[in-house]
Each structure stands twice: as C-alpha cells, then as structure tokens.
Amino acid sequence: MRRPSRHRVPPPTADQLPVDVVVLKPSAKRFYGQGVPGVRAEELGGRLIVIEGADGSGRSTQIARLVDWLEGTGHATTQVGLKRSNLVSEELDEAKHRNTLSRTTISLFYATDFADQLDNVILPSLRAGYIVLADRYIYTLMARDLVRGIDPGWLRKLYGMALVPDAVFYLQVSPENLIERNFAKDFTLDYWESGMDLGISCDMFDSFIEYQKRIVATFRQLQSEFGFTMVNGDRHVDEVQAELRAGISAVLKGTSPRQA
Numbered sequence: 001m002r003r004p005s006r007h008r009v010p011p012p013t014a015d016q017l018p019v020d021v022v023v024l025k026p027s028a029k030r031f032y033g034q035g036v037p038g039v040r041a042e043e044l045g046g047r048l049i050v051i052e053g054a055d056g057s058g059r060s061t062q063i064a065r066l067v068d069w070l071e072g073t074g075h076a077t078t079q080v081g082l083k084r085s086n087l088v089s090e091e092l093d094e095a096k097h098r099n100t101l102s103r104t105t106i107s108l109f110y111a112t113d114f115a116d117q118l119d120n121v122i123l124p125s126l127r128a129g130y131i132v133l134a135d136r137y138i139y140t141l142m143a144r145d146l147v148r149g150i151d152p153g154w155l156r157k158l159y160g161m162a163l164v165p166d167a168v169f170y171l172q173v174s175p176e177n178l179i180e181r182n183f184a185k186d187f188t189l190d191y192w193e194s195g196m197d198l199g200i201s202c203d204m205f206d207s208f209i210e211y212q213k214r215i216v217a218t219f220r221q222l223q224s225e226f227g228f229t230m231v232n233g234d235r236h237v238d239e240v241q242a243e244l245r246a247g248i249s250a251v252l253k254g255t256s257p258r259q260a
C-alpha cells in the first residue's frame with residue numbers, strides 16, 4: 001500500500017487564487033401588468049436597477065461609476081436606456097427632428113423602442129444572471145406623456161409589459177443646477193426636454209424651468225404609486241455615488257434599498 005505523500009501542497013500565490021464568483025440570491029420578479037407573452041417573471045435572475053432623473057441630472061456619470069464598481073466586484077452588467085433599441089432608435093430621432101408625429105404616435109414609438117430592448121436585452125440578460133442598469137425606464141416615458149395630457153389608464157395598460165425593477169433611484173436636481181450642467185455639457189438646452197412643443201413660453205429658459213417643474217410634480221405623483229428611492233443629486237458626484245452603492249448593495253443582498 002502506498003503511503004500518503006509527506007509533501008504538502010504549497011498554498012496558492014495571489015495570482016493563483018480563484019476569482020471571486022458572486023452568486024446573487026434570487027429576487028422575486030413580476031411584471032406590472034400583462035408582461036411579455038411566454039415569459040415567466042419568476043424564472044428571471046439577476047437584478048434590474050433603474051436610474052431616473054431629468055436631462056443632465058448626472059445619470060450617465062453615476063452609471064459609468066456603478067459599472068466599474070459592479071464589474072470590479074465580479075458582477076456582469078449590461079446597460080439599456082431610452083432610444084437605444086436596434087429596431088427604431090434612428091427612426092425615432094428622425095421623427096423627433098421632423099416634429100411631425102402626433103403625441104400618441106410618438107408615445108407608441110417610444111414604447112416600441114422600450115419593448116425591443118425589453119425583449120432583446122433586459123429579459124435575456126436577467127435570464128443569464130446579469131445586473132441590468134437602465135438609464136431611465138417607463139417612468140420618464142409616462143411622465144413626459146402625462147404632462148402632455150395622455151390618458152393615465154391607457155399608459156398603465158401600455159406599460160403593463162414592463163418588468164418591475166428591483167430598485168429605482170431618482171436623482172433629484174434643482175432646475176438651476178440642471179441648466180448649469182446641461183450648458184456645461186452641450187452649450188444648449190434640448191427642444192423636447194425644455195417642453196417647447198407644449199407652447200409654455202417662446203423663451204427656452206423659461207420653458208425649460210416650467211416644464212421641469214411639471215415633470216418633477218408628475219414624478220412625485222408616480223413616486224407614491226411606484227415607490228422610487230429619491231436621491232439628492234445636487235451633491236458632489238462621490239456623495240451621490242456612495243448613496244447609490246449602499247442602496248444597490250442592499251438590493252444585491254436581497255433587501256430593499258431603503259434598508260441599506
């Protein structure tokens with residue numbers, strides 16, 4: 001009989017250590033309404049995290065840092081956002097420039113863009129256990145439509161296809177800071193994000209301020225129904241990031257961001 005070797009296996013060096021594999025606890029998923037035909041929400045893994053906020057509220061800045069942090073801690077991530085579908089993003093841009101579509105048609109165009117990303121990116125990524133970071137979601141689409149007088153019941157049915165996210169963080173930034181940040185970035189304000197189509201004012205600054213106030217008021221109403229986590233986005237980038245990370249850490253552990 002062979003005697004066991006007296007040679008002990010040397011401990012692994014740092015570069016031989018296995019990479020940390022982070023296994024997420026399952027999180028109960030559901031759709032807001034009818035969902036997507038053939039998809040059972042309870043079979044989906046991963047996490048769907050939404051960052052909402054006005055133009056220039058700092059969503060891209062925060063999401064870029066969140067991706068670095070999450071990927072650096074062993075999580076696979078993917079990103080979605082408005083007007084990013086392969087199906088209609090270019091056509092949607094073109095339609096907005098021409099400004100010829102009715103409010104309902106534009107709304108359905110955005111819903112198509114959302115549905116395409118839901119089907120082809122969000123759901124497959126969650127099935128594969130990814131963390132999906134959404135730069136805006138159905139709430140911005142709803143808020144924009146609601147301030148333009150579109151029927152709330154019709155919108156709720158339309159977005160019944162959407163999956164309920166694991167967390168929604170809303171970056172709250174004052175209109176004054178938004179103007180400053182948008183100018184610092186683009187040297188201009190956006191026609192649509194200033195609500196110029198609503199005929200509030202011929203002056204784009206005045207229109208922007210009033211339109212953003214209406215959007216914020218609408219988001220407040222949506223907040224009571226959908227329960228966003230409000231984040232003070234007027235602070236330094238690092239402070240906002242720290243709060244988002246604390247909230248997302250809680251979501252990854254399977255608790256609510258408010259328990260962070």
Ligand SMILES: Nc1ncnc2c1ncn2[C@@H]1O[C@H](COP(=O)(O)OP(=O)(O)OP(=O)(O)O)[C@@H](O)[C@H]1O
Nearest residue numbers: 054055056057058059060061181184185235236237
């Ligand atoms: N907390 C912050 N404090 C000061 N400036 C900020 C902060 N966050 C972002 N910014 C700056 O504000 C500008 C807009 O930020 P960012 O592009 O991240 O916003 P956004 O919400 O993604 O905008 P958009 O709606 O145009 O996509 C950028 O110049 C960015 O550097």
Ligand SMILES: [Mg+2]
Nearest residue numbers: 059060061135
């Ligand atoms: Mg952005």
